[in-house]
Amino acid sequence: KPxxxxxxxxxxxIMEANQARRRPKVAKGARDLVPAQMMVRQAAxxxxxxxxxxxxxxxxxxxxxxxRETLTGKYGEDSKLIYDLADQGGEILSxxxxxxxxxxxxxxLHGVSQIKRYHxxxxxxxxxxxxxxxxxxxxxxCDFDIAGSYPPMIPDAEVxxxxxxxxxxxxxxxxxxxxxxxxxxxxxxxxxxVPASKTRAICSAIDKLDKEPWSAVRAEMVEQKGxxxxxxxxxxxxxxxxxxxxxxxxPQQLLAALSAPDHPFSSNADARTALEQLKILFDLLHxxxxxxxxxxxxxxxxxxxxxxxxxYEVILVGENVGAIAAGGRYDGLVGMFSGKDVPAVxxxxxIERMFNILEQRAAERAAAxxxxxxxxxxxxxxASIGKNLQMQRLEVCQRLWASxxxxxxxxxxxxxxxxxxxxxxxxxxxxxLFFGAEELEQGTAKIKIVSGPRKGSDDEVVQLSDIVAxxxxxxx
Amino acid sequence: KPxxxxxxxxxxxIMEANQARRRPKVAKGARDLVPAQMMVRQAAxxxxxxxxxxxxxxxxxxxxxxxRETLTGKYGEDSKLIYDLADQGGEILSxxxxxxxxxxxxxxLHGVSQIKRYHxxxxxxxxxxxxxxxxxxxxxxCDFDIAGSYPPMIPDAEVxxxxxxxxxxxxxxxxxxxxxxxxxxxxxxxxxxVPASKTRAICSAIDKLDKEPWSAVRAEMVEQKGxxxxxxxxxxxxxxxxxxxxxxxxPQQLLAALSAPDHPFSSNADARTALEQLKILFDLLHxxxxxxxxxxxxxxxxxxxxxxxxxYEVILVGENVGAIAAGGRYDGLVGMFSGKDVPAVxxxxxIERMFNILEQRAAERAAAxxxxxxxxxxxxxxASIGKNLQMQRLEVCQRLWASxxxxxxxxxxxxxxxxxxxxxxxxxxxxxLFFGAEELEQGTAKIKIVSGPRKGSDDEVVQLSDIVAxxxxxxx
Numbered sequence: 045k046p047x048x049x050x051x052x053x054x055x056x057x058i059m060e061a062n063q064a065r066r067r068p069k070v071a072k073g074a075r076d077l078v079p080a081q082m083m084v085r086q087a088a089x090x091x092x093x094x095x096x097x098x099x100x101x102x103x104x105x106x107x108x109x110x111x112r113e114t115l116t117g118k119y120g121e122d123s124k125l126i127y128d129l130a131d132q133g134g135e136i137l138s139x140x141x142x143x144x145x146x147x148x149x150x151x152x153l154h155g156v157s158q159i160k161r162y163h164x165x166x167x168x169x170x171x172x173x174x175x176x177x178x179x180x181x182x183x184x185x186c187d188f189d190i191a192g193s194y195p196p197m198i199p200d201a202e203v204x205x206x207x208x209x210x211x212x213x214x215x216x217x218x219x220x221x222x223x224x225x226x227x228x229x230x231x232x233x234x235x236x237x238v239p240a241s242k243t244r245a246i247c248s249a250i251d252k253l254d255k256e257p258w259s260a261v262r263a264e265m266v267e268q269k270g271x272x273x274x275x276x277x278x279x280x281x282x283x284x285x286x287x288x289x290x291x292x293x294x295p296q297q298l299l300a301a302l303s304a305p306d307h308p309f310s311s312n313a314d315a316r317t318a319l320e321q322l323k324i325l326f327d328l329l330h331x332x333x334x335x336x337x338x339x340x341x342x343x344x345x346x347x348x349x350x351x352x353x354x355x356y357e358v359i360l361v362g363e364n365v366g367a368i369a370a371g372g373r374y375d376g377l378v379g380m381f382s383g384k385d386v387p388a389v390x391x392x393x394x395i396e397r398m399f400n401i402l403e404q405r406a407a408e409r410a411a412a413x414x415x416x417x418x419x420x421x422x423x424x425x426x427a428s429i430g431k432n433l434q435m436q437r438l439e440v441c442q443r444l445w446a447s448x449x450x451x452x453x454x455x456x457x458x459x460x461x462x463x464x465x466x467x468x469x470x471x472x473x474x475x476x477l478f479f480g481a482e483e484l485e486q487g488t489a490k491i492k493i494v495s496g497p498r499k500g501s502d503d504e505v506v507q508l509s510d511i512v513a514x515x516x517x518x519x520x
Numbered sequence: 521k522p523x524x525x526x527x528x529x530x531x532x533x534i535m536e537a538n539q540a541r542r543r544p545k546v547a548k549g550a551r552d553l554v555p556a557q558m559m560v561r562q563a564a565x566x567x568x569x570x571x572x573x574x575x576x577x578x579x580x581x582x583x584x585x586x587x588r589e590t591l592t593g594k595y596g597e598d599s600k601l602i603y604d605l606a607d608q609g610g611e612i613l614s615x616x617x618x619x620x621x622x623x624x625x626x627x628x629l630h631g632v633s634q635i636k637r638y639h640x641x642x643x644x645x646x647x648x649x650x651x652x653x654x655x656x657x658x659x660x661x662c663d664f665d666i667a668g669s670y671p672p673m674i675p676d677a678e679v680x681x682x683x684x685x686x687x688x689x690x691x692x693x694x695x696x697x698x699x700x701x702x703x704x705x706x707x708x709x710x711x712x713x714v715p716a717s718k719t720r721a722i723c724s725a726i727d728k729l730d731k732e733p734w735s736a737v738r739a740e741m742v743e744q745k746g747x748x749x750x751x752x753x754x755x756x757x758x759x760x761x762x763x764x765x766x767x768x769x770x771p772q773q774l775l776a777a778l779s780a781p782d783h784p785f786s787s788n789a790d791a792r793t794a795l796e797q798l799k800i801l802f803d804l805l806h807x808x809x810x811x812x813x814x815x816x817x818x819x820x821x822x823x824x825x826x827x828x829x830x831x832y833e834v835i836l837v838g839e840n841v842g843a844i845a846a847g848g849r850y851d852g853l854v855g856m857f858s859g860k861d862v863p864a865v866x867x868x869x870x871i872e873r874m875f876n877i878l879e880q881r882a883a884e885r886a887a888a889x890x891x892x893x894x895x896x897x898x899x900x901x902x903a904s905i906g907k908n909l910q911m912q913r914l915e916v917c918q919r920l921w922a923s924x925x926x927x928x929x930x931x932x933x934x935x936x937x938x939x940x941x942x943x944x945x946x947x948x949x950x951x952x953l954f955f956g957a958e959e960l961e962q963g964t965a966k967i968k969i970v971s972g973p974r975k976g977s978d979d980e981v982v983q984l985s986d987i988v989a990x991x992x993x994x995x996x
Contacts, residue, residue, distance in 0.1 A: 068625045068857045071585055071613050076626055079578030079637070086579065098921050100898040100928035102555030103562065107658050108584060108615075108642065109547050129615075130604035132646060137547050139584075139605075149544045150552055161555070166584065170608060182583050194931040198910070209921070331911055332918050381544045422576040434674070435807055442808050445574055445685070452576035455670040 073173030073181030080417035084402045089164060089186075091213045092393070096162040096188055099206055104161050106146040108168075109137040118145050118380075120349075125169045139168035143187045144377070144392070151191055151388075152381030158192025160199075164395070178400050189390030191378065197321055200354050200373060200389045201328035207358055207369055207391045208334045216368065216401055218361040221337045223295070224344040225322060226351050226372070231315035232342070235308050236278035238271060245269045247345040250283060254343070254359075258284060282308075283342040295340035296326050325354065350374040353389070365401070369393045413495055415472035422473045423519055424451040425494075427464035429480035434458075436484060440477065440508065447512040449519075468494045475518060477511065493518075549649030549657030556893035560878045565640060565662075567689045568869070572638040572664055575682055580637050582622040584644075585613040594621050594856070596825075601645045615644035619663045620853070620868070627667055627864075628857030634668025636675075640871070654876050665866030667854065673797055676830050676849060676865045677804035683834055683845055683867045684810045692844065692877055694837040697813045699771070700820040701798060702827050702848070707791035708818070711784050712754035714747060721745045723821040726759060730819070730835075734760060758784075759818040771816035772802050801830065826850040829865070841877070845869045889971055891948035899995055900927040901949050901970075903940035905956035910934075912960060916953065916984065923988040925995075944970045951994055953987065969994075 070076060077085070096103075115126055115138050127139040140146050143163045151159065164186045173181050188206055190199035204221060211219045229250075233243045249264045258280060265271040265279070282288070291298035299322055302309055309315035322340070329335040346355045353373030360368060371391035379385035403417075410417045424444055426437045437453040444451040452473075454464060461478060468476045472495050479489040489511060490503045506514045546552060553561070572579075591602055591614050603615040616622050619639045627635065640662045649657050664682055666675035680697060687695045705726075709719045725740045734756060741747040741755070758764070767774035775798055778785055785791035798816070805811040822831045829849030836844060847867035855861035879893075886893045900920055902913045913929040920927040928949075930940060937954060944952045948971050955965040965987060966979045982990045 068590060068629045069587055070583055070629070071587060071611055074583035074585065076583070076630070077581040078630070079580060082579035082581060094924075097897040098924065098926045100896045100926060102895045103558035104555060105553040105558060107546055107550035107552070108644075109550065109658075111545055111547060114544060128606035128608060130606045132604060134646075135547055153544045153546070154552070154554070168584075170610075182585075192931070195910075195933045198931045328911075328914065331915050333922075419578045420576045421573040434671075435804075438804065439807050446809075448570075448574065450574045450576060455668070455674045457671045 071181070073171070073175065075175070075180060075182075079419035080406075081399070081403060083418055083420075084406050085184075085399055088214060088395070088398060088402055092164070092186060092210055092395075093162070095206060095209045095213055098209075099160070099202060101160045101162050101188065101206075104147075104150060104159075104163055105165065106140070106143075106150055106163070108166070109139055110146060110149065112136045112138045114149050114381075115141060115145060122169075125171050127168045127170055140165075141169060142167050142392075143185050144189075144374075144390075147187065147189060147191075148377045148388075149381050151378045151386055152384075155382075156191065157386060158194075160190045160202075162186070162188045178396060180396070183396045184399075186393040186395040187390060188393075189388055191386050191388035193387055197324040197328060197354075201325055201332060201334075203371065203389050203391050204325075204329060204338070204356065205332045205334045207356075207371075207393075208337045210393065211337075211358060211369070214398060214402070216360060216398060217363065219337065219358055219368075220293075220339045220361050221356055221358050222339045222341040222344045223354060223356040224341055225318040225354050227314040227318040227353070228309075228322075228342070229345055231309060231312040231318065232279060232282045234314070235312055236282065237275045238279070242269060242271060244349075246271060246279070250279070250343055251345040253283075288342045292339045292341050295322075295335065295338050296330075298340045299323060299326060321353065346370065346372065350377050352376060356391070365397060367394060368397050410472060413472065414469070415495060416470055418472045420452075420471070421450045422452050422471070423449055423475060424515055425464060425468040425473050425476045426451055426453045427459070427461060427468075427476050427478035429461050429478060431458045433479070433481070433484075436479070440479075440489070440511070443508075444512065444515065447516075449512065449515055465492070465494070468492075475515060477506075477515075491518075547657070549647070549651065551651070551656060551658075555895035556882075557875070557879060559894055559896075560882050561660075561875055564690060564871070564874060564878055568640070568662060568686055568871075569638070571682055571685045571689055574685075575636070575678060577636045577638050577664065577682075580623075580626060580635075580639055581641065582616070582619075582626055582639070584642070585615055586622060586625065588612045588614045590625050590857075591617060591621060598645075601647050603644045603646055616641075617645060618643050618868075619661050620665075620850075620866075623663065623665060623667075624853045624864075625857050627854045627862055628860075631858075632667065633862060634670075636666045636678075638662070638664045654872060656872070659872045660875075662869040662871040663866060664869075665864055667862045667864035669863055673800040673804060673830075677801055677808060677810075679847065679865050679867050680801075680805060680814070680832065681808045681810045683832075683847075683869075684813045686869065687813075687834060687845070690874060690878065692836055692874060693839065695813065695834055695844075696769075696815045696837050697832050697834050698815045698817040698820045699830060699832040700817055701794035701830050703790040703794040703829070704785075704798075704818070705821055707785060707788040707794065708755060708758045710790070711788055712758065713751045714755070718745060718747060720825075722747060722755070726755070726819055727821040729759075764818045768815045768817050771798075771811065771814050772806070774816045775799060775802060797829065822846065822848065826853050828852060832867070836877075841873060843870065844873050844877075886948060889948065890945070891971060892946055894948045896928075896947070897926045898928050898947070898949050899925055899951060900991055901940060901944040901952045902927055902929045903935070903937060903944075903952050903954035905937050905954060907934045909955070909957070909960075912955070916955075916965070916987070919984075920988065920991065923992075925988065925991055941968070941970070944968075951991060953982075953991075955984075967994075 109129060119141055126141050129137040166182050167185050168182055171181060173179055190203060229247060238246050246265055249261050252261055262276050265276045266273050287298055287301040303319045326335060344357060351372040352375045355372035357367040358369035369391055373389040375385060375387040407417055426440045428437050434457055441451045441453040474495050476492045476494050477489050483489055487508050488505050489508055490505055492503050493499050493501050585605060595617055602617050605613040642658050643661050644658055649655055666679060705723060714722050722741055725737050729737055738752050741752045742749050763774055763777040779795050802811060820833060827848040828851045831848035833843040834845035845867055849865040851861060851863040883893055902916045904913050910933055917927045917929040950971050952968045952970050953965050959965055963984050964981050965984055967982055968979050969975050969977050
């Protein structure tokens with residue numbers, strides 16, 4: 045390889061130095077997050093963290109870049125979307141593509157035999173960005189996984205319980221956890237007579253049933269993928285049977301029907317294993333009060349190769365936003381790094397999709413309340429009437445800060461009351477405390493309720509010595 | 521340029537595919553953060569966020585990579601430490617090197633005229649890592665800045681107040697904010713007769729006075745940097761005068777002495793400006809109850825070119841860890857992007873250094889309490905005696921989770937009480953709740969205090985219906 049680097053380096057410096065000043069930009073497919081977005085995100089991240097830590101989960105973090113060899117061969121076709129770092133003399137690095145491979149690498153590297161961990165961090169994909177549809181090249185992922193050898197289905201149940209609690213906590217609306225089992229899919233393929241070479245393609249056709257009618261899916265199977273019509277119809281008999289359709293939200297009943305001695309599943313070892321595991325799982329979920337959210341859905345056939353047991357997807361009922369969380373059991377992934385398998389099960393939250401929904405909601409609420417999306421957590425604006433009172437505003441602020449109350453005093457030396465009011469109203473700051481020379485002499489201040497249900501009520505007069513107690517009472 | 525990429529690409533794939541499985545690694549100079557480290561970090565980040573939001577600050581975030589042209593020409597010599605992304609057809613990108621340049625780019629791009637923001641995020645430097653000394657290639661920075669045109673010194677005072685509150689909140693120990701003014705340094709250089717061409721070099725010598733005696737610094741000035749001995753001695757007369765030494769922790773007194781009509785500063789316009797600004801600043805800090813932490817230190821001469829006003833550094837008194845926060849006023853940086861200056865002042869916390877100190881403290885506390893560094897926030901381990909009680913443990917856990925209490929039930933089907941106790945003790949979980957068939961029949965459980973001041977007290981018997989109230993009372 046001729047060494048062109050020095051030449052290219054010089055060329056680059058010359059071009060950069062000659063560059064005229066231009067309007068600054070961010071990289072394609074990336075974006076700045078503005079304060080109102082950060083407010084929504086921090087609240088959601090806090091809520092999710094609360095759920096994870098309540099279940100005794102630990103947090104880990106991994107570097108934003110991995111050795112390229114760590115990522116190689118893990119993403120199939122999608123490997124071309126990996127961001128590489130330049131070779132600046134040293135190791136060959138790439139930006140992480142997801143949090144699952146770094147987690148498997150972490151478990152292998154640290155010789156961890158069991159861990160219940162969450163990880164929220166940004167990942168990078170050189171995809172064609174569709175920014176109007178919320179698809180970016182830099183975006184956050186939020187994963188919760190439990191790795192370790194345990195009695196069957198206990199960690200699987202807790203992962204699903206955590207997913208349910210997370211969705212409840214975020215109040216995104218009515219949700220459903222669609223659940224199936226990889227070995228049950230394998231059994232259906234075998235019993236329907238699908239050749240092993242076509243299994244994957246047929247599963248990916250099945251997975252489209254949430255968007256397309258059976259006729260379209262069947263056509264794909266038979267015409268595009270060369271499955272025999274008889275096999276396609278046998279698949280239909282499994283996944284769209286009357287029981288499968290009617291009992292999907294009564295998972296224990298559907299399970300009982302599928303476990304009947306005269307059901308074809310009884311002749312298939314994979315199916316029997318899956319049904320036994322699901323029986324334990326549904327029992328555990330019932331005890332954890334999470335079974336209500338489960339839909340036992342034989343049409344769910346998630347694409348990823350590495351799943352080995354239960355698989356699931358969370359959807360918002362009646363909304364067309366696709367899955368907002370998904371996961372399953374993957375017992376082989378860690379072994380790809382260490383040679384020693386550590387079984388694992390987990391869920392990945394589509395946290396950017398959640399952020400989008402929460403941002404919309406927040407915008408609607410703010411519009412209804414007549415202010416902008418909140419950007420800060422300020423509870424009190426300390427305002428004044430008349431001149432030369434900045435020091436006094438500042439001292440009142442200091443008193444509030446010292447008591448843990450979020451307050452601003454306005455940097456303008458002599459602001460007009462109206463503009464201070466406008467600022468508080470626009471920003472959605474709940475209270476405005478204000479005083480002039482007269483109030484100060486009497487050791488008092490007035491308080492206006494700027495937003496919330498009591499907006500518009502009369503100003504209240506408060507002793508300056510009582511303001512902390514007053515504000516605290518207002519904000520609870 | 522001959523297009524070698526396809527060839528190199530094929531070569532790379534062949535090499536990667538032939539690679540034997542090896543022990544996984546992380547990139548040089550990067551590291552995983554393990555759960556115990558994350559606990560310490562999350563607590564510190566929470567404390568700092570609390571301070572920033574109390575002052576009405578907003579959060580922003582920027583992409584981990586910037587267009588390379590955004591970073592070009594901002595870091596002088598250190599530009600060689602910037603991580604570049606590979607050219608994969610598209611824009612030329614680099615990883616961010618700090619949070620200040622992205623902030624200036626953000627302000628310019630979004631046309632922001634005023635903002636009070638904080639930003640905590642990782643930055644990247646291809647430095648020679650000294651991992652045993654806590655220097656990594658990927659590390660977190662934490663910046664708080666106020667940009668906008670305001671009456672003099674108001675935002676400067678609030679930045680210093682925020683720095684003081686942050687240090688108080690983290691309880692790192694006794695600290696001092698060393699403070700000086702760029703124009704005062706310029707004035708001293710001019711009055712001492714330092715040629716303009718040597719000003720920067722002489723300032724960097726002065727900055728070493730916290731580590732070296734005057735004799736060494738003088739030698740550097742005269743012998744290495746060619747300053748006349750007379751000029752060096754005049755500098756000594758300014759920065760190490762009796763007043764400068766004795767009154768550094770009484771900033772208003774030192775200011776008064778330097779502002780006396782017979783002081784050489786009275787003849788210098790830069791000095792007069794600086795002293796007037798410092799007078800306002802000290803007044804404001806006094807009102808904000810933050811002046812106690814200030815050391816007005818004429819020997820502070822921070823290197824960075826872009827400072828235009830006050831400069832400061834926070835040190836831990838009596839500890840040899842260097843500055844743990846630093847900053848100042850930089851009125852020209854935003855203008856480099858937009859052509860329109862937006863004056864700004866800020867502080868950057870050496871948050872990795874803080875994390876190190878807090879990790880050590882946490883390790884000492886854990887050792888004293890006889891457990892490992894805590895990894896999770898679990899408050900209660902739900903344990904059992906005898907066989908087949910996992911479902912019951914799980915149900916009790918569910919009751920605790922539903923009340924927001926962090927609890928674990930242990931995944932082993934039939935654990936021995938002793939091993940459950942050992943786990944709780946080792947992990948520093950405060951309470952262990954346990955029961956056997958007998959207690960369950962009576963609707964009760966026993967509680968052991970595993971850690972904390974009441975460790976070793978007798979087991980208490982609690983009604984299962986009362987456990988939430990009991991645990992809540994224990995943890996407050």
